[in-house]
Amino acid sequence: xxxxxxxxxxxxxxxxxxxxxxxxxxxxxxxxxxxxxxxxxxxxxxxxxxxxxxxxxxxxxxxxxxxxxxxxxxxxxxxxxxxxxxxxxxxxxxxxxxxxxxxxxxxxxxxxxxxxxxxxxxxxxxxxxxxxxxxxxxxxxxxxxxxxxxxxxxxxxxxxxxxxxxxxxxxxxxxxxxxxxxxxxxxxxxxxxxxxxxxxxxxxxxxxxxxxxxxxxxxxxxxxxxxxxxxxxxxxxxxxxxxxxxxxxxxxxxxxxxxxxxxxxxxxxxxxxxxxxxxxxxxxxxxxxxxxxxxxxxxxxxxxxxxx
Amino acid sequence: xxxxxxxxxxxxxxxxxxxxxxxxxxxxxxxxxxxxxxxxxxxxxxxxxxxxxxxxxxxxxxxxxxxxxxxxxxxxxxxxxxxxxxxxxxxxxxxxxxxxxxxxxxxxxxxxxxxxxxxxxxxxxxxxxxxxxxxxxxxxxxxxxxxxxxxxxxxxxxxxxxxxxxxxxxxxxxxxxxxxxxxxxxxxxxxxxxxxxxxxxxxxxxxxxxxxxxxxxxxxxxxxxxxxxxxxxxxxxxxxxxxxxxxxxxxxxxxxxxxxxxxxxxxxxxxxxxx
Numbered sequence: 001x002x003x004x005x006x007x008x009x010x011x012x013x014x015x016x017x018x019x020x021x022x023x024x025x026x027x028x029x030x031x032x033x034x035x036x037x038x039x040x041x042x043x044x045x046x047x048x049x050x051x052x053x054x055x056x057x058x059x060x061x062x063x064x065x066x067x068x069x070x071x072x073x074x075x076x077x078x079x080x081x082x083x084x085x086x087x088x089x090x091x092x093x094x095x096x097x098x099x100x101x102x103x104x105x106x107x108x109x110x111x112x113x114x115x116x117x118x119x120x121x122x123x124x125x126x127x128x129x130x131x132x133x134x135x136x137x138x139x140x141x142x143x144x145x146x147x148x149x150x151x152x153x154x155x156x157x158x159x160x161x162x163x164x165x166x167x168x169x170x171x172x173x174x175x176x177x178x179x180x181x182x183x184x185x186x187x188x189x190x191x192x193x194x195x196x197x198x199x200x201x202x203x204x205x206x207x208x209x210x211x212x213x214x215x216x217x218x219x220x221x222x223x224x225x226x227x228x229x230x231x232x233x234x235x236x237x238x239x240x241x242x243x244x245x246x247x248x249x250x251x252x253x254x255x256x257x258x259x260x261x262x263x264x265x266x267x268x269x270x271x272x273x274x275x276x277x278x279x280x281x282x283x284x285x286x287x288x289x290x291x292x293x294x295x296x297x298x299x300x301x302x303x304x305x306x307x308x
Numbered sequence: 309x310x311x312x313x314x315x316x317x318x319x320x321x322x323x324x325x326x327x328x329x330x331x332x333x334x335x336x337x338x339x340x341x342x343x344x345x346x347x348x349x350x351x352x353x354x355x356x357x358x359x360x361x362x363x364x365x366x367x368x369x370x371x372x373x374x375x376x377x378x379x380x381x382x383x384x385x386x387x388x389x390x391x392x393x394x395x396x397x398x399x400x401x402x403x404x405x406x407x408x409x410x411x412x413x414x415x416x417x418x419x420x421x422x423x424x425x426x427x428x429x430x431x432x433x434x435x436x437x438x439x440x441x442x443x444x445x446x447x448x449x450x451x452x453x454x455x456x457x458x459x460x461x462x463x464x465x466x467x468x469x470x471x472x473x474x475x476x477x478x479x480x481x482x483x484x485x486x487x488x489x490x491x492x493x494x495x496x497x498x499x500x501x502x503x504x505x506x507x508x509x510x511x512x513x514x515x516x517x518x519x520x521x522x523x524x525x526x527x528x529x530x531x532x533x534x535x536x537x538x539x540x541x542x543x544x545x546x547x548x549x550x551x552x553x554x555x556x557x558x559x560x561x562x563x564x565x566x567x568x569x570x571x572x573x574x575x576x577x578x579x580x581x582x583x
Contacts, residue, residue: 015420023432136568140560142512144519144535145553148542156543236422243427247516251539261428262520265435277428 012285019281023274076271086275097256101241103176108184116191138185147178147251164253175252179244183237194226231295238287242280317569321562328559332378339372344527352545362547373529380530385511388448393503396456404464405487418454426451434522448513463495497574504567508560531556
């Protein structure tokens, strides 16, 4: 087991290195550096600036500097927000994004599985049809549409929740719901189809023959066996939430990492771009490993396969 | 006639999509105004007789922009999905058929691309290539082919175990012939379903990109960029964002419903069972 974890973590390193290199390459392919958009600087000052940020060195040298800094955990200074360190910027905004993300995971998993179970418990009933129709709607709505709609109704008309910023628990509601909607719909559909498949299996018939009530059959026996596709989805779910957070943070002006990423890309703020990208990549790698571990714990058959 | 009765979903959603496609193709003739014609005397009007869906802050007719936006969004969505499916199918089929080490390596590459957040890659690529249709098209295709590759590979892995493949080998058929004439035709069902689901994914990605401001540049219209333009004035002029959002939503629902219905009809494994 420990060997498996270590092996998976080992795989994560090349992935992260690839992400770092790919980001570096993409940024340096684009013509125009971070300081080209400013009013044109006198040549001596320009030379100083270039020297300070190693921009006058050949690209390979810059790459070595970059990797070296990374290994020391230093993400460098921001090119645009002069005087600020990328490490600090990320440290300030990461908790916010993390909070938003975790709430979204909670909402989407709990409500998604719940909806799927209700739909599968009474197939082809009105609950099933309504639920699945809403789920189809959920995966068809871009987050900015949902966010807009929620703001229009709950902020502007009903004055229930604030429309922007992040200053108390009320502020978390609308962004988290917006972010959670698509995954929740997806999970609901997944749970329903998986549960329906499991409910046909022979062992369920045995459980029913033993005299267990329908609720126990559903929740205790069937659900555990049908949860595996949902768990598999949790890995890509993290990625979805990460990318979804860009838009949601933009819409609700949440002070998280997402909006830094977008502005950094347009500003060509290389260190900030790399820093944010790497943080996201680390998150996804770790999440995927955790998901695999949960998978193995859930399905004992996987243990045999993976120890070989 | 019975087909219509037993597959209402396909007819309704397919019909809606055809209408949108028709609108997209005939936009230059159907639209009452050119999409970039500004009329500073009638800015920010609500829906009315002159402008069926109102005007935006530059006085451009929203209905016309919506039609042109259909053109843009559908074109990007469909072509991106087609390209992703084409490349992904070839990649996945070859990988699954070859098996062994080559398959392993090819799938590692897929895993690597798959494990990166797609919007992140799309944003990076779009900035590299520049805004506009080509950038978005390339970025979206480069990111979405991996899902297709995985699905097709799974199918091919199952299909190549059938005895007719063994028979074809015995008769001396070369690999590429087996792959092209025997295995791929049997993936057609899954392929069509995958394509039908890739299109709304692409439309969604394009509209999200345009919404954050990294997609289609003004004055060109896409539903996402129209939503962006309407978003800041949402409180006072909701029509600016409501109409593009509504059309976007309906189109995507149509594609998803169509995909579900096609999957029920075509994919042998997926069966909507009731208790």
